[in-house]
C-alpha cells in the first residue's frame with residue numbers, strides 16, 4: 001500500500017524501540033498532547049462497572065452479545081469471507097468519510113462519528129511524534145475497518161465489528177471485561193478450547209492466533225494484502241489495538257513471541273493517543289485534510305471487500 005517515501009523509512013528493527021519517549025516534548029510547549037483525567041462524560045476512561053448508568057448498561061449489553069457469538073467457527077468463517085478483498089476499491093480519504101456514518105456502540109468514552117476519532121487520535125500522536133509520519137498514518141487508518149457495519153460492506157452487527165478483541169480457540173482469560181458472559185459462548189465448555197493454550201502452544205506468536213473478528217483484523221488484512229510497507233509495528237498496532245486484555249491487562253502474554261514483544265512497545269505508545277484523545281471537541285476536518293491527503297498520496301488505494309456479491 002505504501003510507496004517510496006514510506007519504503008525509505010525505518011523497518012521495525014530500526015525504529016527506536018528502546019527510546020520511544022517523544023523527542024519533541026518539552027514541559028513549556030503547549031503543542032504537546034495532554035491526556036485528560038476524565039472522559040467526555042466526566043467519568044474515568046474505560047469504566048465498564050457502573051450498571052446504573054445508561055451508556056454503560058448498553059455497553060454491557062453489547063459485550064454480552066459479543067462474548068456469546070464470537071466463536072472459533074465464526075471467526076474462521078469471517079476471515080475467509082472478508083479475506084477475499086475482491087469486492088470494492090476506494091481511497092483512504094473516501095473511507096474516512098464513510099465513518100461519518102458510524103458511531104461505536106461498544107465505547108463508553110465516545111459517541112461521536114468515527115471520522116472524528118480517527119482525526120483526534122492522529123492529531124494527538126502527531127503533536128508528540130511530529131517526525132513519525134508512519135504513526136500518523138497508522139492512527140488515521142487504524143479504525144477504518146468499522147466500515148464493516150455499513151450496508152455496502154455487508155452491514156455486520158456491531159458485535160462483529162467493534163469492542164475489545166480476544167483470542168478464540170483457547171480459554172477466555174479473566175482479563176476480558178465482562179468476562180462472565182463468555183459462559184454463554186458455545187466454545188466455553190469445549191474440551192479442545194477450554195484449556196489455557198487451547199489449540200495453540202506456548203509462545204506460538206500472535207500471528208498464529210485467531211482473534212475475535214472485528215475491525216482490527218479486517219483492516220490488517222486490507223493493509224497487508226495491499227502490500228503495505230508500513231513498519232511491522234504499524235501493522236501490529238492496526239491488528240491488535242483492541243486487544244486490551246493483552247496490552248492493558250497483561251493477559252495472554254504466553255501466546256506472544258519475541259517480535260510481538262517488540263511491537264507491543266509501540267502499541268503501548270499508540271494506545272495513549274487512541275484512548276485519551278477521545279473528546280467532544282471536534283477536529284476541523286477541512287483544516288487538517290491537506291496534511292492527511294499528503295500522507296495518503298504516498299499510498300495506493302486500498303481494495304476493500306464488501307460482502308454484497310457473495
Ligand SMILES: O[C@H]1[C@H](O)[C@@H](O)[C@H](O)[C@@H](O)[C@H]1O
Nearest residue numbers: 104106107162163164241242
Ligand atoms: O470500544 C472500543 C472501540 O471499539 C475501539 O475501536 C476499540 O479499539 C476498543 O478496543 C474498544 O474498546
Ligand SMILES: [Fe+2]
Nearest residue numbers: 142143241242
Ligand atoms: Fe479500534
Ligand SMILES: [Fe+2]
Nearest residue numbers: 117142143274
Ligand atoms: Fe481507535
